[in-house]
Amino acid sequence: MVENRPFLALLRHLVLILGVALLALPVWLAFVASTQDGGEMLSGQFSLLPSGHLIENYTAVLFQGLASAGVPPVERMIFNSLTMALAISVGKIAISILSAFAIVYFRFPLRKTIFWMIFLTLMLPVEVRIVPTFQVVSDLGLLNSTAGLTLPLIASATATFLFRQFFLSVPPELAEAARMDGAGPMRFFTDILLPLSRTNIAALFVILFIYGWNQYIWPFVATTDESHYTVVMGIQRMVAVPDSEPIWNVVMATAILGMLPPVLVVLAMQRLFVKGLVDSEK
Amino acid sequence: MATVHLDALFKRYANGVPAVNGVSLDVADGEFIVVVGPSGCGKSTLLRMIAGLETVTEGRVVIDGAEVNRREPGDRDIAMVFQNYALYPHMTVEGNMAYGLRNRRVPKAEIAERVRRAAEILELSELLQRRPSQLSGGQRQRVAMGRAIVREPKAFLFDEPLSNLDAKLRVQMRVEIKRLQRRLGTTAIYVTHDQVEAMTLADRLVVMNGGIAEQIGPPLELYDAPATTFVAGFLGAPAMNLLAAEWDGRFARLASGLALALPDLDRAPGPLTLGIRPEHLHFAADSRADATVELVEPLGADTLVHLRLGDAMVVARPTGTVGLASGDAVALDWPAAHIHLFDAEGRRILWTPSERETRSCLPVA
Numbered sequence: 215m216v217e218n219r220p221f222l223a224l225l226r227h228l229v230l231i232l233g234v235a236l237l238a239l240p241v242w243l244a245f246v247a248s249t250q251d252g253g254e255m256l257s258g259q260f261s262l263l264p265s266g267h268l269i270e271n272y273t274a275v276l277f278q279g280l281a282s283a284g285v286p287p288v289e290r291m292i293f294n295s296l297t298m299a300l301a302i303s304v305g306k307i308a309i310s311i312l313s314a315f316a317i318v319y320f321r322f323p324l325r326k327t328i329f330w331m332i333f334l335t336l337m338l339p340v341e342v343r344i345v346p347t348f349q350v351v352s353d354l355g356l357l358n359s360t361a362g363l364t365l366p367l368i369a370s371a372t373a374t375f376l377f378r379q380f381f382l383s384v385p386p387e388l389a390e391a392a393r394m395d396g397a398g399p400m401r402f403f404t405d406i407l408l409p410l411s412r413t414n415i416a417a418l419f420v421i422l423f424i425y426g427w428n429q430y431i432w433p434f435v436a437t438t439d440e441s442h443y444t445v446v447m448g449i450q451r452m453v454a455v456p457d458s459e460p461i462w463n464v465v466m467a468t469a470i471l472g473m474l475p476p477v478l479v480v481l482a483m484q485r486l487f488v489k490g491l492v493d494s495e496k
Numbered sequence: 497m498a499t500v501h502l503d504a505l506f507k508r509y510a511n512g513v514p515a516v517n518g519v520s521l522d523v524a525d526g527e528f529i530v531v532v533g534p535s536g537c538g539k540s541t542l543l544r545m546i547a548g549l550e551t552v553t554e555g556r557v558v559i560d561g562a563e564v565n566r567r568e569p570g571d572r573d574i575a576m577v578f579q580n581y582a583l584y585p586h587m588t589v590e591g592n593m594a595y596g597l598r599n600r601r602v603p604k605a606e607i608a609e610r611v612r613r614a615a616e617i618l619e620l621s622e623l624l625q626r627r628p629s630q631l632s633g634g635q636r637q638r639v640a641m642g643r644a645i646v647r648e649p650k651a652f653l654f655d656e657p658l659s660n661l662d663a664k665l666r667v668q669m670r671v672e673i674k675r676l677q678r679r680l681g682t683t684a685i686y687v688t689h690d691q692v693e694a695m696t697l698a699d700r701l702v703v704m705n706g707g708i709a710e711q712i713g714p715p716l717e718l719y720d721a722p723a724t725t726f727v728a729g730f731l732g733a734p735a736m737n738l739l740a741a742e743w744d745g746r747f748a749r750l751a752s753g754l755a756l757a758l759p760d761l762d763r764a765p766g767p768l769t770l771g772i773r774p775e776h777l778h779f780a781a782d783s784r785a786d787a788t789v790e791l792v793e794p795l796g797a798d799t800l801v802h803l804r805l806g807d808a809m810v811v812a813r814p815t816g817t818v819g820l821a822s823g824d825a826v827a828l829d830w831p832a833a834h835i836h837l838f839d840a841e842g843r844r845i846l847w848t849p850s851e852r853e854t855r856s857c858l859p860v861a
Contacts, residue, residue: 387582390549395596395643396570405595409586 248467295444302426305368314377336371416486445472498560498650506554515541517707532694533704575644576653583628654686725842737810752806760849769838774813776834785825830857
């Protein structure tokens with residue numbers, strides 16, 4: 215901005231501060247709640263400052279869970295969520311980068327048809343096909359297993375489409391130069407396409423990890439065994455307790471813990487992520 | 497180092513469009529062949545068929561005595577320099593040059609040695625650890641050349657390698673390419689649309705038009721005796737003046753009304769095209785008014801004089817400066833030695849008038 219008017223600067227800051235408050239306040243409240251004991255929460259006198267039960271609450275949810283609501287320790291659930299989110303993001307990237315490679319660089323019968331079929335599945339997210347998907351997974355005996363939790367979420371049209379667009383923007387001469395250099399198709403893929411897609415992969419990984427982590431309805435349907443609960447499911451279980459008030463301090467501690475891994479992933483991959491979205495070095 | 501032999505090559509695309517329509521060519525060992533033509537003439541397709549990047553519809557590509565039609569580009573032992581260089585952006589200069597050798601399982605020590613030597617020849621030694629994005633256009637061009645020469649291939653293929661450079665660098669790289677090819681003695685096939693590159697680089701020139709080779713031969717031979725009006729008009733800047741005329745058995749009557757005597761031309765009356773290069777069209781010390789000056793463009797070393805001849809425009813190119821201004825009427829001299837005749841189909845007509853070197857084709861009113 216070239217203008218330098220104090221009033222505008224003030225206004226800008228006000229708007230920004232308001233935005234930050236809007237986003238950060240709920241998180242702060244959740245954190246505050248997670249440091250209180252059960253009684254404080256229900257007293258109606260909600261403090262905006264953390265109380266002294268932080269370590270106590272967190273060790274409780276981490277290692278004991280909430281037996282009254284049938285929720286296993288958060289440590290266990292985080293492990294489950296992590297496995298699921300990682301399997302979904304790695305699986306999705308692996309499958310979609312390979313199918314995009316096939317669609318862009320090979321000529322085979324029905325190539326266009328296959329591409330459009332993949333593209334069409336964009337319109338069929340899990341929520342829409344949940345009944346038939348459940349039937350299939352159940353028939354395969356995959357309920358209550360990591361495979362059953364992740365496989366139906368792995369096939370991905372979005373990522374295939376994104377990689378296809380990226381591959382189309384790679385100059386075709388690169389593939390030709392690699393052919394002249396004696397590199398076969400897979401060699402070209404691993405030596406040239408993969409390194410070039412690095413930032414795209416990173417950006418996609420962040421998005422898919424969060425997507426996988428936040429999966430709610432499918433894990434809810436596909437798992438009944440407590441040992442396969444994910445964090446997101448666990449929170450829901452804690453809230454939906456019959457015949458009593460939810461134990462909010464415990465719920466909030468779980469929520470805070472459940473938020474941490476995606477935040478860490480974003481922080482760790484932030485630079486690559488932004489580069490993947492804006493980079494044009496080809 | 498090898499010979500390349502093209503045997504009646506055809507390329508038709510799936511939609512039926514013919515790109516190359518039967519080109520045959522014999523490239524001798526160590527020869528520098530330049531294929532030149534306007535865009536869409538099939539020159540790049542021809543090169544890509546030799547490289548193996550396009551399939552051959554019909555005909556044979558023979559490298560060093562072996563047919564390679566169905567061989568992968570990497571197995572043909574040829575190297576190509578692309579117009580946009582096609583350097584691998586994530587590899588260093590060294591990595592770019594070594595990649596082809598690594599794929600061929602050349603021992604590490606030898607790769608290092610070959611890359612070092614190539615880098616020395618191309619003055620890239622300081623830049624080996626840089627990425628392509630950190631190089632200037634000329635340096636990238638040199639890396640692309642380096643990638644070709646470390647392979648020590650049977651032949652180099654160049655696909656308009658200089659068109660992405662600015663004019664000054666282009667001249668410099670042109671000289672370098674020529675020197676390098678001479679030094680290495682490698683057979684080279686070079687595609688360009690730039691006729692200066694074509695004239696200066698080629699041992700032999702292939703002028704392509706509409707998928708066929710209009711004429712193949714040493715550059716000056718093509719310049720001095722173009723086989724068709726297309727070659728005549730394509731080589732040389734400004735282009736050869738081509739004038740439609742009607743041959744009546746004694747005179748070639750131009751549309752402007754000017755009639756030129758063409759001595760010893762033994763030919764039935766009919767239409768023909770008369771060609772003369774700007775540098776051969778001289779002014780005559782005569783009071784006739786053959787043409788009027790439309791525009792004078794002094795270039796220093798010579799001057800371009802645009803002349804109106806009836807409905808047609810011709811260009812004369814006298815050396816030095818001339819005292820002419822637009823509107824002046826001038827008489828022209830038509831030296832028989834430099835008049836090219838083409839028939840109605842645009843093919844050269846053999847014409848050897850007696851005392852050719854000294855004779856002028858006299859205009860008759």
